[in-house]
Amino acid sequence: MNRLLLLPVLWAFTLIACRDTTPEEPPTPTPYVFQAPEGFPPFFDPEDNKTTIEGIALGRKLFYDPVLSGNNTIACADCHKQENGFTDPRRFSIGIDGIAGHRNSMSLINLAWQHRLFWDGRAHGLEDQALFPIKDPIEMHETLGNAVAELQAIPEYRELFWQAFGTRQIDSLLVAKAIAQFERSLISFNSRYDRWKQGLDTLDKSEMNGMQLFMDPVKGGCAKCHSFGAMFSDFLFRNNGKDSIVTDMGRFSVSGLPQDIGAVKTPSMRNVEYTAPYMLDGRFATLEEVLEFYNTGFHLGPHTDPFMSTLVKGRLNEKEKRDIIAFLKTLSEPDILTNPAFSKPQ
Ligand code: HEC
Ligand code: HEC
Structure with a gap:
């Protein structure tokens, strides 16, 4: 046999021979790259949990999997529905025991740019937040030990953790990291408003007037809190005067500061049409x-x-209110409701 032909054959033999002795090299996950468009703050990608394609895929599966709940009936996605902009169309979400909470679910879009989570900001960062609903007695009512043991018993999960994190030993920290990566990938930056800003689309008279009113501190007064930056919120905690007597203490229960009584996180206006x-x-x-x-x-x-x-x-007449709503709807991105990358994996 020709020596040149022999070489690859020998090489293949060596590879097979080595297989049993050398430890399996962990795979290198593929970095996820998101270039924030102009005007957006840079994509937040924490050093200790860099977003990767494999991490997103795992987090997505976990997000849609009821295995994380106490009786394996409720997934994150049941209270954060894609077709509703990742929130819940019910006023109060119902947990696994049929008990309703007392707060409306929140949208999970553009969370990469938020660090204090929940209405009262009690969770710090997505990795921290992800384990709350699993343990919450009203929501998924599961112990982390149980959830991890159930995942560990499923060969497909062991494989996905290997692909994403280079280990088949599952723990709750890795579960949280994967879910956080998937959440960071839920991004909306391509609304009609965005395209208008880039000169690629037009807004009609009513929408333009609504924008002016939204920004005007006297007429609409909205941008004071739902800032006019890329996120349409500064995510600070405020009491917008919903009640004369505060029933939900909001941020106060975290900070203890009197100015935080009834104050909650100012929501983004992006995709508000759907939420x-x-x-x-x-x-x-x-x-x-x-x-x-x-x-x-x-x-x-x-x-x-x-x-x-x-x-x-x-201060606002009927037409002005309609115009503000028309403007708010220019911040909608219908694609997020059906984007297959965000949907339940097959
Ligand atoms: C039973 C319904 C329910 C389930 C299940 C549920 N959530 Fe939520 N989620 C809510 C509600 C209600 C809130 C607001 C609660 C609050 O502020 O106290 C919320 C808030 C959040 C927030 C904060 C968003 C923000 O803007 O601050 C994140 C992130 C989140 N959920 C992710 C998840 C993940 C991940 C899971 C699965 C592990 C999950 N949720 C399961 C109902 C649910
Ligand atoms: C003083 C600050 C402030 C001003 C001014 C303000 N908002 Fe808000 N807005 C908030 C806060 C805080 C919340 C959340 C309150 C809550 O849920 O209890 C909120 C909630 C909302 C919501 C509900 C979003 C959701 O996901 O549930 C919409 C819509 C909204 N504001 C639109 C507007 C518009 C339009 C204007 C101007 C006419 C305006 N806001 C003015 C602070 C403000």
Whole structure:
């Protein structure tokens, strides 16, 4: 046999011979690259949990898998539904024991840019947050030990953890890391508004007027809190005057500061068209109701954000309210509702 031909044959033999003796090299996961568009803050990719294609794939499977809940009936996705912008169309989500919580579920879009999670910001970062709902007695009501043991018993999961993290030994930290990676990949940056900003689309008169009103500190007064930056929120905690007597203490239960009584995280306005019902307790079914609240319905109490007292009641007429809503809808990105990369894996 020709010597040149022999070489690959010998090489193949050596490989086979070595197989049993050398430890298996962990695979190198493929980095996930997201180039934030102009105006967006840079994509947050923590040093100790870099987002990878394999990590996202694992996190996505976990997100849709009821195995993480106590009786294996509820997945994250049951209260964060893709077709509703990753929130829950029910006012209060129902957990595994049929008990409803007392807060409306939140959208999971663009979380890569947020570090204090939940309405009251009690979780710090997505890795920290991910284990809360699993343990929550009203939500998934499972012990982490049990959840991990169940995953460990499933060969497919052992393989996916190997691909993503180079180990088949599953633990809750890795579960949290994978879910966080999937959540970071849920990004919306391509609404009509974004395309308009890039000169690729037009907005009509009503939408343009709505934008002006939204920004105007006297007329709409919205951008004061739902800032006019890329996220349409500064994610600070505020009491927007929903009640004259505060029933949910909000941020106060975390910070203990009197100015935080009834204050909650200011939500982003992106995709708000899809995330009804609105507010911490889902009290408003439509954007029309929300606009009427900001026009006439807010209460000025000792804990209400001081900016609210600068807003004149009844300042917006019907057309102006409609225009603001028309503008809000330019921040919608219908693709996120069906994007197969965000959907339940087959
Ligand atoms: C039974 C319904 C339910 C289930 C199941 C559930 N969630 Fe939630 N989720 C909620 C509710 C309600 C909130 C708001 C709770 C609060 O602020 O106290 C929330 C808030 C969040 C937030 C905070 C978002 C933000 O903007 O601050 C994240 C992230 C999140 N959930 C991820 C998950 C993940 C991951 C899972 C699965 C491991 C999960 N959720 C399972 C109902 C649920
Ligand atoms: C003083 C700050 C402030 C101002 C001004 C303000 N908001 Fe809000 N907004 C908030 C906070 C805080 C919340 C969350 C409150 C809650 O859920 O209890 C919120 C909630 C909302 C929601 C519900 C979002 C969701 O996902 O549930 C919409 C819609 C909204 N605001 C639109 C507007 C519009 C439109 C204006 C102007 C007319 C406006 N806001 C003015 C702070 C403000």
